[in-house]
Amino acid sequence: MDISALELYLVTDRGLSCGRPLVEVVQEAVKGGVTMVQLREKEASSREFYELAVELKKLLLPWQIPLIINDRLDIALACDAEGLHIGQSDLPYPVARHLLGKNKIIGLSVENLRDVRQANDWEVDYIGISPVFGTSTKTDTAPPVGLEGVRRLTKESVHPAVGIGGINLSNARQLIEAGAKGVSVVSAIMSAPSPREAAEQIRNELRKARQ
Amino acid sequence: MDISALELYLVTDRGLSCGRPLVEVVQEAVKGGVTMVQLREKEASSREFYELAVELKKLLLPWQIPLIINDRLDIALACDAEGLHIGQSDLPYPVARHLLGKNKIIGLSVENLRDVRQANDWEVDYIGISPVFGTSTKTDTAPPVGLEGVRRLTKESVHPAVGIGGINLSNARQLIEAGAKGVSVVSAIMSAPSPREAAEQIRNELRKARQ
Numbered sequence: 442m443d444i445s446a447l448e449l450y451l452v453t454d455r456g457l458s459c460g461r462p463l464v465e466v467v468q469e470a471v472k473g474g475v476t477m478v479q480l481r482e483k484e485a486s487s488r489e490f491y492e493l494a495v496e497l498k499k500l501l502l503p504w505q506i507p508l509i510i511n512d513r514l515d516i517a518l519a520c521d522a523e524g525l526h527i528g529q530s531d532l533p534y535p536v537a538r539h540l541l542g543k544n545k546i547i548g549l550s551v552e553n554l555r556d557v558r559q560a561n562d563w564e565v566d567y568i569g570i571s572p573v574f575g576t577s578t579k580t581d582t583a584p585p586v587g588l589e590g591v592r593r594l595t596k597e598s599v600h601p602a603v604g605i606g607g608i609n610l611s612n613a614r615q616l617i618e619a620g621a622k623g624v625s626v627v628s629a630i631m632s633a634p635s636p637r638e639a640a641e642q643i644r645n646e647l648r649k650a651r652q
Numbered sequence: 653m654d655i656s657a658l659e660l661y662l663v664t665d666r667g668l669s670c671g672r673p674l675v676e677v678v679q680e681a682v683k684g685g686v687t688m689v690q691l692r693e694k695e696a697s698s699r700e701f702y703e704l705a706v707e708l709k710k711l712l713l714p715w716q717i718p719l720i721i722n723d724r725l726d727i728a729l730a731c732d733a734e735g736l737h738i739g740q741s742d743l744p745y746p747v748a749r750h751l752l753g754k755n756k757i758i759g760l761s762v763e764n765l766r767d768v769r770q771a772n773d774w775e776v777d778y779i780g781i782s783p784v785f786g787t788s789t790k791t792d793t794a795p796p797v798g799l800e801g802v803r804r805l806t807k808e809s810v811h812p813a814v815g816i817g818g819i820n821l822s823n824a825r826q827l828i829e830a831g832a833k834g835v836s837v838v839s840a841i842m843s844a845p846s847p848r849e850a851a852e853q854i855r856n857e858l859r860k861a862r863q
Contacts, residue, residue, distance in 0.1 A: 515726035
C-alpha cells in the first residue's frame with residue numbers, strides 16, 4: 442500500500458457524530474485532508490453496514506481515498522473496499538488474506554509486543570497500535586500503551602504503524618515523533634463542530650512533525 | 653440442493669442450550685436425525701463465530717449434513733460452509749449469490765407475500781417462513797403468520813419452504829401438511845433435556861406427515 446495513506450486515518454463511529462449523518466461528517470473530514478477512512482459499525486445490521494459502505498465507497502472513490510472496512514470481510518468484499526482492518530478478536534489474518542487476495546490492504550490491531558511479533562510473520566499492510574491513550578470511544582480495550590509503548594512497538598515492527606486511541610490535535614505530532622507513520626482519529630474528528638477544520642488542523646500538526 | 657436436507661433443520665442458539673456446549677448439543681441432535689444445521693450467532697466476535705463454525709463443519713462433514721451460516725457470508729466463506737441463510741436485514745440476495753457462487757446453498761427468510769414474490773425472482777435454494785408461531789427465541793420478528801400463512805406463502809413460492817418460529821413436536825406435522833418441505837427448530841431441540849430424543853421424536857412425526 443501507499444504508506445502516505447496512513448497519515449491521517451479517520452475511523453468512523455456513528456455514536457460520536459452528534460446526530461449528523463455519517464456520510465456528511467466523512468465528506469467534511471475528507472475536504473479537511475484525511476488520507477484514509479475506516480468504516481466501523483458494531484451495531485448495524487449487515488444490510489445497513491453494506492449500504493453505508495457502498496455510500497462511502499462512492500464518496501471516496503473520486504478522492505482516491507482508500508476505504509477500509511472494520512472486522513467484516515463480507516462487507517469489504519460486497520462493496521469492493523480497498524481493505525479490511527481486523528483486531529485480535531476478528532478473523533485470523535491468514536484466513537482474511539486468503540479470502541481477500543494479495544491486492545487488498547489488511548491492517549491489524551496490536552496491543553503488545555507479542556501481537557507485533559506475530560504480525561511480523563504476516564504480510565499485513567500496517568499495524569494499528571491500540572490504544573495509545575485512554576479513550577471513551579471503546580470500552581473493551583487493553584490498557585493504554587502510551588508514547589513509550591508506541592516507541593517500543595514501532596521499533597519492533599517490520600510494518601508501518603498508526604496509533605489509535607485518544608489521539609487529537611494536542612498529541613498527534615508526538616505519535617509521529619514516537620515512530621508512527623500516521624494517526625487514527627475517531628472522536629477528535631467525528632465529534633468536532635467542524636470535522637473539516639479538525640482534520641485540517643491535525644494534518645498541519647503532522648506536517649510540522651515531518652519537517 | 654437436496655430438498656430432503658430441509659426436513660428437520662436445526663437452527664442453533666447458544667443462549668438456549670441450558671449451559672451445555674453448543675457442539676455437544678448439535679452432536680446429540682445429529683444422532684437424533686436432524687438433516688441440516690444452521691449456526692446462528694448474534695453476539696459472538698468474528699473469531700469466536702469462525703472457530704465455532706470450523707468445529708461444527710468438522711462434526712457434520714462425516715454425517716454429510718450441510719452446515720449453513722446465518723447472516724455472515726465471511727464466516728461461511730472462511731469455514732467453507734455448504735451455505736448461507738440471510739434475512740431481510742442481511743446482505744441483499746444478489747450480492748450474496750455473486751460472492752458465494754452458484755454451488756452454495758442460499759436460504760432466505762420471508763415474512764409475507766411481498767418477500768415471497770421477490771424470492772421467486774431469485775435462485776434461492778429455499779425460503780424460511782418466519783415466524784410461524786409466536787416464539788421467545790427471537791424478539792425482533794414480524795407477527796406470526798400461522799398455519800394459514802404457511803399455506804398461502806408456500807402456494808405462492810416457486811422454492812421449497814421451511815417454517816420457523818415456535819415449531820415443536822406438537823405442531824411440526826401441521827407445517828408439512830400446510831405445504832412446507834421441512835421445519836426449522838430452535839428451542840424444541842436446543843433446550844430439550846435430550847436433544848437426541850427430541851430430534852428423533854420430531855423426525856418420526858414428520859415421517860407420519862409424509863405417509
